[in-house]
Amino acid sequence: MNPDALIGGFTDAPVQASHAFRAALNALSRPGQIETLHGASAPAPLSTAAATLAVTLFDATTPVHLAGTHDTAALRAWITFHTGAPLVDAGAASFAIGTWAALQPIQRFAIGLPDYPDRAATLIVEMPTIAKVGARLTGPGIETEAFLSLPETAAFKANHALFPLGFDCFFTAGAQVAGLPRSTIVGDI
Amino acid sequence: MTDQAYNFAYLDEDTKRMIRRAILKGVAIPGYQVPFASREMPMPYGWGTGGVQVTAACLTPDDVLKVIDQGADDTTNAVSIRKFFVATAGIAVTEATDKATIIQTRHRIPEAALTAGQIMVYQVPIPEPLRFLEPREVETRKMHELEEYGLMHVKLYEDIAKHGQIATSYAYPVRVEGRYVMDPSPIPKFDNPKLSGNAALQLFGAGREQRIYAIPPFTHVVSLDFDDHPFSPSKANHSCDLCASDTSYLDEVITDDQGGRMFVCSDTDYCATRRAAGHIGALGGQTITEKAAE
Numbered sequence: 001m002n003p004d005a006l007i008g009g010f011t012d013a014p015v016q017a018s019h020a021f022r023a024a025l026n027a028l029s030r031p032g033q034i035e036t037l038h039g040a041s042a043p044a045p046l047s048t049a050a051a052t053l054a055v056t057l058f059d060a061t062t063p064v065h066l067a068g069t070h071d072t073a074a075l076r077a078w079i080t081f082h083t084g085a086p087l088v089d090a091g092a093a094s095f096a097i098g099t100w101a102a103l104q105p106i107q108r109f110a111i112g113l114p115d116y117p118d119r120a121a122t123l124i125v126e127m128p129t130i131a132k133v134g135a136r137l138t139g140p141g142i143e144t145e146a147f148l149s150l151p152e153t154a155a156f157k158a159n160h161a162l163f164p165l166g167f168d169c170f171f172t173a174g175a176q177v178a179g180l181p182r183s184t185i186v187g188d189i
Numbered sequence: 190m191t192d193q194a195y196n197f198a199y200l201d202e203d204t205k206r207m208i209r210r211a212i213l214k215g216v217a218i219p220g221y222q223v224p225f226a227s228r229e230m231p232m233p234y235g236w237g238t239g240g241v242q243v244t245a246a247c248l249t250p251d252d253v254l255k256v257i258d259q260g261a262d263d264t265t266n267a268v269s270i271r272k273f274f275v276a277t278a279g280i281a282v283t284e285a286t287d288k289a290t291i292i293q294t295r296h297r298i299p300e301a302a303l304t305a306g307q308i309m310v311y312q313v314p315i316p317e318p319l320r321f322l323e324p325r326e327v328e329t330r331k332m333h334e335l336e337e338y339g340l341m342h343v344k345l346y347e348d349i350a351k352h353g354q355i356a357t358s359y360a361y362p363v364r365v366e367g368r369y370v371m372d373p374s375p376i377p378k379f380d381n382p383k384l385s386g387n388a389a390l391q392l393f394g395a396g397r398e399q400r401i402y403a404i405p406p407f408t409h410v411v412s413l414d415f416d417d418h419p420f421s422p423s424k425a426n427h428s429c430d431l432c433a434s435d436t437s438y439l440d441e442v443i444t445d446d447q448g449g450r451m452f453v454c455s456d457t458d459y460c461a462t463r464r465a466a467g468h469i470g471a472l473g474g475q476t477i478t479e480k481a482a483e
Contacts, residue, residue: 014197016204018249021209025247029216029405043290057213059206083272115334118214118223140219140366141405164368169216181217183366183405 008041009055009155016040020056027170028179032128032146033139036038040082040177043074050097050124057122058083058095063110065093065109068102070126093182100151106159109167117164120182127173129144137180148178156186199277208246208401212392217401220365221333222316222400230396237270237295238396240312242292247308247392248274252437254279255289260297260438267295282373296359298380300437300459302391311374313395316402318362318372320327341413349418358423364411365404378412379422379438380452394429413446427452430472431462432463 010016011114016039021036042051058064064085068074076087090096090108103109103123112120127149134149137158148171150156159182166182180186194265196202204226211225247394248254254274258266262284270293271282283289286299292300293310303309319329322340332338340361348356359379365371373384384391384404389427391404404410414420427440437459439452451472454460464473 015201015250017205018197018247019251021205022247022249025209025216025390028213029403056209057206059203061207061208115330116224117218117221118211120214122213130321134418140408141216143407164218164221168213181218181221181405 002074002165004043004078005081006042008051008078009082012037013055014138016052017056020052023177024053024170025178028141028168028181029178030133030141030146031139032142032148032178034132036175037177039117042082043072044079045069045072045126046075046078046097046132047126048175050126050170053170053172053177054085054095054097055081055082056139058085060084060086061077062094062157063088063092063098064100067096067098070102072099080178093121095122095124097126099126106165106167106181108157111165111167112154112170113157114165119164120165121167123161123167123169125151125169128170128172128178130173130178135189137184138187139163139185141181142184147188148180150186153167153186153188156180160185195277197250197278198248198274199230200228200242200245203243205246208225208242211401212243212348212403215392216390216405217399218369219404220371220402222371222395222402224399225401225415227396227399231267231273234394235314236266237293237312239394239398239401240271240295240310240396241394242347242396243392243401244274244291245278246312247291247310248278250278250279250280250380252290253288254281255283255286255458256294257270257292257297257456257458258295258300259440260459261457263457264468272473277461283454285462286456286458291303295436296375297455298376298383300434300454300456303383303387305388307389309387309389309391311376311391311393312391312438313372313398313400314373315360315390316372316393316395316398316400318360318370324404336368336451337411338364341370342415344477345413345415349415355414355420357453358448363370363415365410370400370413371410377424377438378420378425381420382409382413382422383456390411425452428470429454430461430464430470433470434460434463436469 037049109121
């Protein structure tokens with residue numbers, strides 16, 4: 001095993017995980033708001049924010065899908081060591097990590113069941129940057145309107161149309177994270 | 190065993206991760222009750238085990254916690270939960286609504302407006318608004334799936350048929366973002382308008398019933414009603430006898446066996462703040478500042 005897999009976890013898990021969760025909760029409950037997430041570091045290409053989300057939310061009960069260039073031996077070993085999460089195909093995943101292009105086709109991911117819409121995937125979308133410009137967002141968590149640099153709008157409009165079904169997204173870049181739950185109404189850029 | 194034997198905020202990290210994932214899904218689907226594996230807590234069911242688990246999963250060491258029970262900071266349930274988190278998380282506590290970052294509540298929303306950084310955590314006894322109309326979980330789940338909420342309107346209609354008005358005065362059902370009908374926990378219907386468009390994130394935890402649900406900030410929440418019987422938040426037609434507030438929700442307190450009674454704010458922090466600012470009600474006597482000056 002590559003010794004890199006053993007390092008990069010939280011040094012004080014209860015406290016660091018609590019701060020990380022609050023950042024993730026703020027991001028998801030206020031779409032368009034950009035939060036800082038740090039504390040964990042994983043082998044490239046996983047960003048700090050995505051690595052921190054992984055150690056905060058993943059465990060042996062959450063199947064994880066690594067998409068495209070994120071599906072490396074080093075990253076598989078790191079996630080397995082730090083979280084114990086089983087690595088699976090897209091359809092069975094409760095979490096997925098990858099670039100937006102690598103996560104396509106997006107229809108592969110669980111959108112929940114009509115009677116259990118919570119059984120849906122959460123996508124951690126790695127981005128080069130995130131900024132408060134681009135697609136117009138409205139809906140729960142947003143007072144009037146917000147803007148977020150989404151990779152596209154069509155897929156998120158289609159996802160919202162499925163509400164209460166649909167996947168939920170975290171966008172990560174470096175130590176930054178933004179959330180986009182299925183409840184958000186995505187407008188045009 | 191010492192206090193250090195507890196993990197931060199009592200729960201182990203596996204449990205907190207599970208609760209945190211449920212909270213995130215609850216936020217993504219406003220008003221939908223997310224099942225979660227509720228744990229045994231060192232207090233009986235009905236004392237806020239759901240709220241305590243949600244609070245424990247959200248707490249960071251920087252938080253300032255306020256706990257209220259029917260609006261009061263100084264009642265048994267509020268005091269014991271506050272002590273529990275001081276002992277197991279070592280966090281700061283307050284009674285001031287504006288200084289708190291997390292407010293755990295049993296059956297009230299504070300009078301003071303909440304702000305964007307705050308999280309409200311509600312203790313919920315029965316999360317399913319349809320439960321007293323339909324006892325079978327498979328059926329109520331199907332009703333939520335199909336948005337089949339006619340039964341709830343029949344219940345409100347029967348109120349009107351029997352009493353001439355909608356007699357439901359607490360746990361008044363609401364519809365969240367035009368989709369899920371939700372039980373706002375047994376808050377008085379006076380508080381229902383504050384659920385909608387609130388700047389704070391509102392989380393609901395039901396320990397015995399193992400459900401977590403959420404209302405994100407600035408979410409549209411409507412109390413169910415009829416065109417000819419619109420929803421009206423109600424309170425005792427009186428002003429507070431301690432602080433003279435005309436707008437706060439009041440408790441009626443029996444003061445003797447001769448029919449004596451007084452009306453006081455249910456929100457103790459709101460009432461004390463007003464008295465400190467010099468407002469005196471009919472039975473309020475001296476203000477706190479005057480007393481201190483003596």
